[in-house]
Amino acid sequence: MNDRPPRPRAFRLDDVSVKVDDAAAPSAPTATIASQYEPIPPATRAGPIDEAELKVEAAQKSGLLSRRRPSLAGLFWSGLAGLVSLAVGLWMTSLIEGLFAKAESLGLVGVAFGVLFLVGLAGLVAREIYAVARQTRIAEMHVALANARAADDRDAARRLVLKLVELYRDRPETARARAEVEDATRAIVDGRDLIDVAERALIRPLDEKAQAEIATAAKRVSLVTAVSPRALLDVIFVVAQIVRLVRRIAEIYGGRPGLFGLLKLARSIGAHLAITGGMAVGDSVVQQLVGHGIASRLSARMGEGVLNGLLTARVGASALAVCRPAPFGVIKPPGVSDVAPFLFSGKGGEEAPTGAR
Amino acid sequence: MQSVRRRLNNKQRTRTHLSFFSNLLFEAGLVARSLGDYFAGGGLRLGVTGLSRSGKTVFLTALVNNLIAGARLPVFAASAEGRISRARLEPQPDDAVPRFAYEEHLASLEGPDRRWPESTRRISQLRLTIEFESASAWGAKASSLPIDIVDYPGEWLLDLPLLDKDYATWAQETLEASQTPARAPLSADWRAALKGLDPHGGAEEDTARRIAEFFTAYLRCARENVYALSTLPPGRFLMPGDLEGSPAITFAPIPLNPDDPIPPGSLAAMMQRRYEAYKTHVVRPFFRDHFARLDRQIVLVDALAALNSGPAALRDLEHAMTEVMRAFRAGRASRFASIFRPRIDRILFAATKADHLHHTSHDRLEAILRALTTRAIARAEGVGVEIDVIALAAIRATREAEIRHGGETLQAIIGVPEKGETIGGQAFDGVAEAAVFPGELPPDPMSIFNGEAIARPEADNDWRFVRFRPPPVARGEPAPQIRLDRALQFLLGDRLA
Numbered sequence: 001m002n003d004r005p006p007r008p009r010a011f012r013l014d015d016v017s018v019k020v021d022d023a024a025a026p027s028a029p030t031a032t033i034a035s036q037y038e039p040i041p042p043a044t045r046a047g048p049i050d051e052a053e054l055k056v057e058a059a060q061k062s063g064l065l066s067r068r069r070p071s072l073a074g075l076f077w078s079g080l081a082g083l084v085s086l087a088v089g090l091w092m093t094s095l096i097e098g099l100f101a102k103a104e105s106l107g108l109v110g111v112a113f114g115v116l117f118l119v120g121l122a123g124l125v126a127r128e129i130y131a132v133a134r135q136t137r138i139a140e141m142h143v144a145l146a147n148a149r150a151a152d153d154r155d156a157a158r159r160l161v162l163k164l165v166e167l168y169r170d171r172p173e174t175a176r177a178r179a180e181v182e183d184a185t186r187a188i189v190d191g192r193d194l195i196d197v198a199e200r201a202l203i204r205p206l207d208e209k210a211q212a213e214i215a216t217a218a219k220r221v222s223l224v225t226a227v228s229p230r231a232l233l234d235v236i237f238v239v240a241q242i243v244r245l246v247r248r249i250a251e252i253y254g255g256r257p258g259l260f261g262l263l264k265l266a267r268s269i270g271a272h273l274a275i276t277g278g279m280a281v282g283d284s285v286v287q288q289l290v291g292h293g294i295a296s297r298l299s300a301r302m303g304e305g306v307l308n309g310l311l312t313a314r315v316g317a318s319a320l321a322v323c324r325p326a327p328f329g330v331i332k333p334p335g336v337s338d339v340a341p342f343l344f345s346g347k348g349g350e351e352a353p354t355g356a357r
Numbered sequence: 358m359q360s361v362r363r364r365l366n367n368k369q370r371t372r373t374h375l376s377f378f379s380n381l382l383f384e385a386g387l388v389a390r391s392l393g394d395y396f397a398g399g400g401l402r403l404g405v406t407g408l409s410r411s412g413k414t415v416f417l418t419a420l421v422n423n424l425i426a427g428a429r430l431p432v433f434a435a436s437a438e439g440r441i442s443r444a445r446l447e448p449q450p451d452d453a454v455p456r457f458a459y460e461e462h463l464a465s466l467e468g469p470d471r472r473w474p475e476s477t478r479r480i481s482q483l484r485l486t487i488e489f490e491s492a493s494a495w496g497a498k499a500s501s502l503p504i505d506i507v508d509y510p511g512e513w514l515l516d517l518p519l520l521d522k523d524y525a526t527w528a529q530e531t532l533e534a535s536q537t538p539a540r541a542p543l544s545a546d547w548r549a550a551l552k553g554l555d556p557h558g559g560a561e562e563d564t565a566r567r568i569a570e571f572f573t574a575y576l577r578c579a580r581e582n583v584y585a586l587s588t589l590p591p592g593r594f595l596m597p598g599d600l601e602g603s604p605a606i607t608f609a610p611i612p613l614n615p616d617d618p619i620p621p622g623s624l625a626a627m628m629q630r631r632y633e634a635y636k637t638h639v640v641r642p643f644f645r646d647h648f649a650r651l652d653r654q655i656v657l658v659d660a661l662a663a664l665n666s667g668p669a670a671l672r673d674l675e676h677a678m679t680e681v682m683r684a685f686r687a688g689r690a691s692r693f694a695s696i697f698r699p700r701i702d703r704i705l706f707a708a709t710k711a712d713h714l715h716h717t718s719h720d721r722l723e724a725i726l727r728a729l730t731t732r733a734i735a736r737a738e739g740v741g742v743e744i745d746v747i748a749l750a751a752i753r754a755t756r757e758a759e760i761r762h763g764g765e766t767l768q769a770i771i772g773v774p775e776k777g778e779t780i781g782g783q784a785f786d787g788v789a790e791a792a793v794f795p796g797e798l799p800p801d802p803m804s805i806f807n808g809e810a811i812a813r814p815e816a817d818n819d820w821r822f823v824r825f826r827p828p829p830v831a832r833g834e835p836a837p838q839i840r841l842d843r844a845l846q847f848l849l850g851d852r853l854a
Contacts, residue, residue: 004819005796005797005819006765006767006794006796006797007819008780008781008795008815008818008820009762009767009780009781009783009793009794010774010780010781010783010791010794010823011760011762011783011791011792012783012785012789013771013789013790013791013792014790020792030762031762032761033758033759033760033769033771034758034759034761035756035757035758036756036757037756038757
C-alpha cells in the first residue's frame with residue numbers, strides 16, 4: 001500500500017531537535033510544532049438555516065403557529081363572548097316560548113328554524129377547526145422540513161416528504177410528481193437531497209401557479225386603481241383583491257383557510273412583511289419611488305396604480321412564503337420583480353408576463 | 358414413569374404460574390414506585406453510564422464542576438443567556454444509595470499529582486439543584502430544577518436483556534459468542550474445562566465453582582485494554598462488589614440440549630437456579646430501583662480503545678450498543694406499566710475523549726460512533742425516544758498544534774501522555790509534554806469493521822491513541838471542555854427553557 005495515510009507519531013517538546021513555536025531553534029529541526037489557539041467550533045454538524053427561512057419561521061410563529069396563552073385581553077374577550085352568547089340563547093328561548101304562547105304551529109316552525117341554525121353553526125365551527133388545524137399542520141411541516149434539511153436527517157426527511165405527498169393526494173395534476181417523489185424515498189438518497197427532490201417535483205408547479213395568481217391580482221389592482229373614479233372604491237377593491245389572493249395562495253398549497261384561519265394567516269403575513277420590510281424597501285419600492293417609473297411620470301393616477309400593484313405583489317410574495325409547506329431550498333424565493341415584472345417594465349399594466357390566467 | 362412425567366409437567370406449570378405472579382408483582386412494584394416519585398415531586402433523573410473506562414466519573418465530575426462554578430457554556434442556552442443564577446449540591450435523597458464522591462474525584466483531578474479519578478465500581482447518586490429564571494410563558498420567573506444524577510456501570514445495562522432470556526438461551530448464545538475467532542483464544546481455558554462435563558450429572562459445588570472461575574477469568578481477560586471487548590454479561594462477574602463468592606454469581610453457561618428437560622438435582626438445574634437468582638437478586642432490583650426511574654440517559658462510549666484494538670473489538674462494541682438499546686426497550690415491553698412509569702425520553706450517545714484527536718477529526722469520530730450505534734438507533738424507532746450522537750471531552754487534556762515533519766503537515770495535539778504509553782517507538786514518562794499525531798481516522802466509517810483482528814499491534818493500525826494526564830488548571834476554575842455544553846443542552850435544555 002503506497003498511499004497509506006500518515007503514520008501516527010509523537011515528539012517530546014523538551015527534545016532539542018524539535019522547534020516549538022518561537023523558542024530558540026536548533027539549526028536543522030527534525031520537526032516544527034506550531035500551537036493553534038482557535039477555539040473548537042461548538043457544533044461540527046452546522047445547521048445552516050438561512051436568514052430568509054428564519055424570517056419565514058418567525059412570521060409563522062407569530063400567526064399560524066402561535067400558541068394561545070391566556071392573557072388579560074383574552075380573558076376579557078372570552079368572558080364577553082360567553083355573556084353575549086348566553087344572552088342570545090336566552091333571547092332565542094324566550095322567542096320560541098313566545099311563539100308557542102301565540103300558536104303551537106308557530107312555535108314548531110320556530111323550533112325548526114332553531115335546529116337549522118344550530119346544525120349550520122356546528123358545521124361552520126367544525127369546518128373552521130378543521131381548516132385551522134390543516135393550516136397549522138402545513139406550517140409545522142414547513143419548520144420540520146427546514147430542520148431536517150439543515151441537519152441532513154435522512155429518516156426525518158423521508159417521513160416528512162411522505163407526509164407532503166399525502167397532503168397532495170387529492171390533486172390529480174400532481175400524480176406524476178408524487179410518483180417521482182415516492183420513488184425517491186425508496187432509493188438511497190440523503191435527507192437534504194430528498195427534500196430538494198420533493199421541492200423540485202411537487203412544490204415548483206404550485207409555486208408557478210401561485211406566482212401567476214399574484215401577477216394577475218397585481219395587474220388587476222394596478223389597472224383598477226388607475227381608472228377608478230373614487231379613492232374609497234379602490235381601497236375597497238384592493239383589500240378585497242388581497243384577501244382573495246391570500247386565500248387562493250393558501251388553497252394552492254393545500255390549506256383551506258376559513259375565517260379564523262385567514263385571520264391567523266393575515267397575522268403571519270403581516271409579521272413577514274414587517275420583518276422583511278427593510279429589504280424590500282431597499283430593492284423595489286425605493287427604486288420605484290425615487291427613480292420615478294415612466295408610468296408615474298405620465299400621470300399621478302397611473303403612479304398610484306403601480307404602487308397599489310406593488311403592494312399587492314409584496315403581500316402575495318409574503319403569503320407564498322408563509323403558506324408554502326416546504327422551505328425554499330433549491331428554488332429561490334420570488335421577489336416582487338419576479339412575480340410582477342410588468343410593474344417595472346415602465347409600460348404600466350399592458351404586458352402580462354405569464355400566459356396563465 | 359408416566360406419573361413422574363406428569364408430576365414434572367405439573368411442577369413446570371406451577372413454575373410458569375409462579376413466574377407470572379412474580380412478574381405481576383414486579384410490575385406493580387414499578388408502578389407504585391413511579392407513582393411515589395410522581396407525588397414526591399422529585400426532579401429530573403439523569404442516568405450516566407458507559408462501559409468501564411469510558412469516562413463516566415470524569416464526565417460527571419466535570420458536569421457538576423462546570424455548573425457549580427457557573428462556567429460559561431455557550432451552547433447550553435440557559436447558561437449562555439445568563440439565566441442560571443446558581444447551582445448547588447444538595448444532600449443525596451435516596452438513603453440506600455451511595456453518594457457520588459464528587460469532592461474526592463475533583464480533588465484527585467486538581468491535586469498536585471493530577472490523577473484521573475477512581476473508576477465507577479457501583480451505583481452512586483448525586484442531587485444537583487439548578488436555580489434559574491424561566492424565559493418562557495409568563496415572563497421571567499425564578500424556578501429551580503433538582504437533578505438526580507445516577508452513575509452506574511454500563512456492564513449492568515448489558516444485564517437487562519437477560520431479564521427476557523431463560524438460562525438455556527443465554528448459555529447457548531454465550532457459548533456461540535465465545536467460539537468466534539476473536540474470542541476463541543481468550544475463552545479456550547473455560548471451554549476446555551467444559552469438555553466432558555455432564556450437565557445432567559450431580560450438582561457439585563466444586564465443579565460449579567471451578568467452571569465459574571474459568572468463565573469469570575475469560576470475561577476479565579476480554580475486558581483488558583488490549584482486547585477492549587464490550588459485550589460481556591453478566592456484568593457483576595466483572596465487578597462483583599459484595600456479591601463476591603455468593604452463589605448468585607457462581608454459575609456459568611454449560612452446553613445444553615434445548616429440547617431435553619433439565620432433571621432436578623443436576624448440575625444444569627443448579628446453574629439454572631443460580632442464573633434465575635442472579636436475575637431476581639441483582640438485575641431486577643437494579644431495574645426497578647434505578648433504571649426504570651430514569652428520565653434522561655447519556656451513554657458514554659470509548660470508541661478510541663476499541664479502535665486501538667481492532668475490527669473485532671469494534672464489532673463487539675456495536676453489539677453491546679445494540680444490547681444497550683434492547684435494555685431501554687425492555688422497560689416498555691409491557692403495556693400495563695408503560696402508562697404509569699416515567700420513561701427515558703432522550704438518550705445521548707457520546708464518544709468520549711474527543712480531546713485525543715485534533716478537532717478536524719471529530720466529524721469522523723462522530724461518524725464512527727454513528728456507525729456503531731446505527732443498529733441501536735434503528736431499534737429505538739417507534740419507542741418515541743430522541744437520540745443524538747456527539748463526540749465530547751468532559752475535560753480537555755490537550756491543546757492543538759500543527760507539526761511539520763519530513764515534508765508532511767500534520768494536525769496534532771499537545772498534552773502530557775500517561776506514564777508507560779508508547780507511540781511510534783517513543784515511550785513517555787508521564788512528565789514531559791509531547792506533540793502527538795494520532796493518525797487519521799478513515800473517511801468511510803464502515804471500513805473500520807473490516808477484518809477479524811483484535812488486540813492489533815501498533816504497526817498494523819493507521820492510528821494510535823494514547824492516554825493523557827489531566828490538564829493543570831487554576832484552582833476553583835473548571836477545566837476546559839469540548840462539547841460538554843452541547844450534551845447539557847440536549848439532556849437538560851428543555852427543562853430549563
